[in-house]
Amino acid sequence: MALKYEDVIAKYEPVLGLEVHVELGTESKMFCGCNTVFGAAPNTQTCPVCLGLPGSLPVVNGKAIEYTIAIGLALNCSIAPFSRFARKNYFYPDMPKNFQTSQYDEPICVNGYLDVTIDTEEGPKEFRIEIERVHMEEDTGKSLHMGGATGRIHGADYSLLDYNRAGIPLVEIVTRVITGTGKYAPEVARAYVSELRDILRGLGVSDVKMEQGSLRCDANVSLRPIGVEKLGTRSETKNVNSLRSVERAVRGEMIRHAELLNKGEKVVQETRHFHEDTGLTTPGRSKEQAEDYRYFPEPDLVPVAPTAELIEKIKSSLPEKPSVRRRKLQEAWQVPDKEMAAMINADVLDLVEATVKLGADPSRARSWWLGEIARLANEKGVAAAELPISSADVAEIVALLEKGELTDKLARQVVEGVIAGEGRPSEIIKIRGIQVVSDDSALMAAIEKAIAAQPDVAEKVRGGHVPAAGALIGAVMKETKGQADAAKVRELLLKHLGQA
Amino acid sequence: MINKSATEMAAALKAGEISSVELTQAHLDQITKVDSEVHAFLYVDNEGALSQARAIDEKRKSGVDLPPLAGVPLALKDVMTQKGVPTTCGSKMLEGWRPPYDSTVVTRLKENGVVILGKTNMDEFAMGSSTENSAYGPTHNPWDLTRIPGGSGGGSSAALAAFEAPLAIGTDTGGSIRQPAAVTGTVGVKPTYGGVSRYGLVAFSSSLDQAGPCARTVLDAAYLHEAIGGYDKLDSTSINAPVPPVVAAAKDGNVKGMKIGVIKELQGDGYQPGVLKLFNESLELLAQQGAEIVEVSCKYFDYALAAYYLIAPSECSSNLARFDAMRYGMRVGSGSAEDVMNLTRQAGFGREVKRRIILGTYALSSGYYDAYYGSAQKVRTLISRDFENAFKLADVLVSPTAPTTAFKIGEKANDPIAMYLNDIATIPTNLAGIGGMSLPSGLAEEDGLPAGFQIMAPAMQDDRMYKVGSALEAALVSKWGQPILASAPKLGAK
Secondary structure: OOOOHHHHHHHEEEEEEEEEEEEOOOOEOOOOOOEOOOOOOOOOOOOOOOOOOOOOOOOOOHHHHHHHHHHHHHOOOEEOOOEOOEEEEOOOOOOOOOEEEEOOOOOOEEEEEEEEEEEEOOEEEEEEEEEEEEEEEEOOOEEEEEOOOOOOOOOOOEEEEEOOOOOOEEEEEEEOOEOOOHHHHHHHHHHHHHHHHHHHHHHOOOOOOHHHOOEEEEEEEEEEEOOOOOOOOOEEEEEEOOHHHHHHHHHHHHHHHHHHHHOOOOOOOEEEEEOOOOOOEEEEEEHHHOOOOOOEEOOOOOOEOOOHHHHHHHHHOOOOOHHHHHHHHHHHHOOOHHHHHHHHHOOOHHHHHHHHHOOOOHHHHHHHHHOHHHHHHHHHOOOHHHOOOOHHHHHHHHHHHHOOOOOHHHHHHHHHHHHOOOOOHHHHHHHHOOOOEOOHHHHHHHHHHHHHHOHHHHHHHHOOOHHHHHHHHHHHHHHOOOOEOHHHHHHHHHHHOOOO | OOOOOHHHHHHHHHOOOOOHHHHHHHHHHHHHHHHHHHOOEEEEOHHHHHHHHHHHHHHHHOOOOOOOOOOOEEEEEOOEOEOOEOOOOOOHHHOOOOOOOOOHHHHHHHHOOOEEEEEEOOOHHHOOOOOOOOOOOOOOEOOEOOEOOOOOOHHHHHHHHOOOOOEEEEEOOOOOOHHHHHHHOOEEEEOOOOOEOOOOEOOOOOOOOOEEEEEOOHHHHHHHHHHHEOOOOOOOOOOOOOOOOHHHHHHHOOOOOOEEEEEHHHOOOOOOHHHHHHHHHHHHHHHHOOOEEEEEOOHHHHHHHHHHHHHHHHHHHHHHHHOOOOOOOOOOOOOOHHHHHHHHHHHHOOHHHHHHHHHHHHHHOOOOOHHHHHHHHHHHHHHHHHHHHHHHHOOEEEEEOOOOOOOEOOOOOOOHHHHHHOOOOOHHHHHHOOEEEEEEEEEOOOOOOEEEEEEEEOOOOHHHHHHHHHHHHHHHHHHHOOOHHHHOOOOOOO
16 A cells, blocks of 8 residues: 555655756757757768767867857856866767766856746745756767567667767756755646746757657655755656656655655665656666766867857847746736646647737637647647647637637537648538538527427526526537537527517 | 988979889888888788879879879878778777778878878887787887887888888877887977877877877978878867978078077986987087077976876776777677677787776776876876976977887886886877977987987977977988988898
């Protein structure tokens, strides 16, 4: 019987540390000119440098430096006037040089913060997450373990190596120890990654696709008894790749740690793998036999020394902060806090904004993205943004609704058609022969039929009990297969029964 | 013709007295004749060299204006990549590897029409001072085949001394161009760090490695220096400035009024008396030409060897990590990747390479880093400061290149410290990143073997070394009545 979350937080205080890796969206790799497009045939985007061939040398990608500085500035960091790359030495087949060129004790951005807000039963609560460092490094290649049951290296017959990813620029954003979140730790962790993702997307420095691994989070979690100063032993859950998983992984680890501590057992300091299906983690490698990475300054590269002018130039071109932008949108759209939070959680804010920009009414745009489209996305288990329906499609549907050329019910059919890949809204209306019944005589025939079927209801309405008309309107809508405009039906019906 | 200087060969080519194909063939014939005794080459690219030579001859016939060294042959140290040509670094680890790309030095040699004869022997991964650490057997000194030709670039310097090539490329991490030059009676230059691109130079110690020219005359070295030097965007540590005017300086050779600083710490105990005597005679000749000789002190040089043997192994432990059997080169064993890596590295690396990898791994380990690597970097700064102060008193600094003449093959093979001491005078320039040249100072009276005179100049003032070197060379050759190699024994008799 698993421990209840309430029992965990009654006794322990969670302490977090989050490390986020972001693949930068530069056209070329960190230290060579190779292409970075995702999904190319294995080992086609390589050269002597990213394959680490003997004699090859790295050259820093200037764009990657600018992107990293932009990230640092957006996270309120100071930018080091002088920073260096270092070599992190360890052997692994997917690492061509058997060292990773990274930054160690001289990172490019330090001492920043990010404020995040979460929605609680006591209203919105803000937390300041302190950023220790933002540094640059190169990604490794990928190992594909063939044969065996698990896809992991143990039990595999052989492994294939793809070095297309080797040398892709990565930025690592590391928080300081996060305390004081109490029971909100899982939500704060999620909100931090979400806010960070919005900032990075706004900066245009990465496509921040968690599911493709271009943004991944390592979550360090430890517990200490409430009132105790000394930090507990942490576990590090690696490569968590969705917002929901970040929240689940933190909550899951808190419960697991508490169970161990309650039994008087020790938490092992180790890395853990998160499993989407069960929401549980399993052990990775133990840090007790921690590797000694033998860091030393990378002698093949000169120090990174951005000029004050460059930093100023990047600063002046930073986009609006997501929190400021959200506040502006909320005011412009007149949306209540709850609805705003719902849009953020469903990750449809950008889509709603784009739809509104195309002329749609904000509340209609919002209700489509949060309603029918979100429902279909949920059914398919994907994010709304991944469905093949664009803000232009939704704007068109909203316009047709406003012109009375679609009813809500018909519009839902159109949305479904777009997502099924049948074409754009106008095409689907044509193909499926969707049409609003607005011919008064056709509607009147249906109204007569409904009254004949429910004479007692009609009598009530005639007697002045207008709300009873709902049952009759429903029958008419059913009769016309939803192709009628409900407002029009209501108007005709009430007039017919002497109530208008 | 093979006994001439590269400059003379270039003139003969230009005048149409000889074709590049003929000149190349003459050198290939000499290699066939003597290399079974010398073993300077690991790979001779007969076809490639002749086809390059043919292309140059055709260009010349068409009347195109060609670079100064076009058509002249050269021997390439086997640590530089050349597309499609085996590159082993003297190691079993890379046996059979043909790089898919040219090093920048090779690109520039090709642009200059220099004909590459083949790859020369070296201590494995450039670690050594005798070429005995080559996995393919030692190279023999043409002056005495029972002696070492220096190292790590013993193949390149022996090829010059045996007239197998008039020019060669070397690389110098702690003296690997200059010490072989000294013990074979040839000229070798380590340019300022960053003066010649390292792209395609298989790294031993990245912050110390520097490719440079090897030749039989100072002027020949200058031409080769200008051909391969200059900024390269593929090497972040290359200096973005014009190559110092070394050819003009070598042609000038006027030392009148120049101050020449003798480093007190680089003589005395441990130096062979005959070597010191030749050094002092050389100073005398320079003074006769109007140079002022001053004495300078560089007191931190005493720590140079210790610092070097922490920094170089540390960097090598990381640079050589890539040889893991996963992508190229040797592969031993089967089973897990980890097993294959272990077995391959055990089988593929020689003793000296393993010694340095272990040393470097230890020096970089957490808990030891500050005491070893950190302290060594501090010493490095102090040595640079010593040089800066010395250069306030003198335009160039000088010393014997190596403490002794060539020793016997096998003599120091089991005593790494004695071997390391050979580089005591050459290592400080690598640590400071400045340039150093070695040219012959004569034959030591004890053994009749060549000794070297070293000239050091401030960073990017490489032309000063050529000016002084050229002046000294002219005075010595006029004193001897012939170039030093004219008195070397004749090879190929057996």
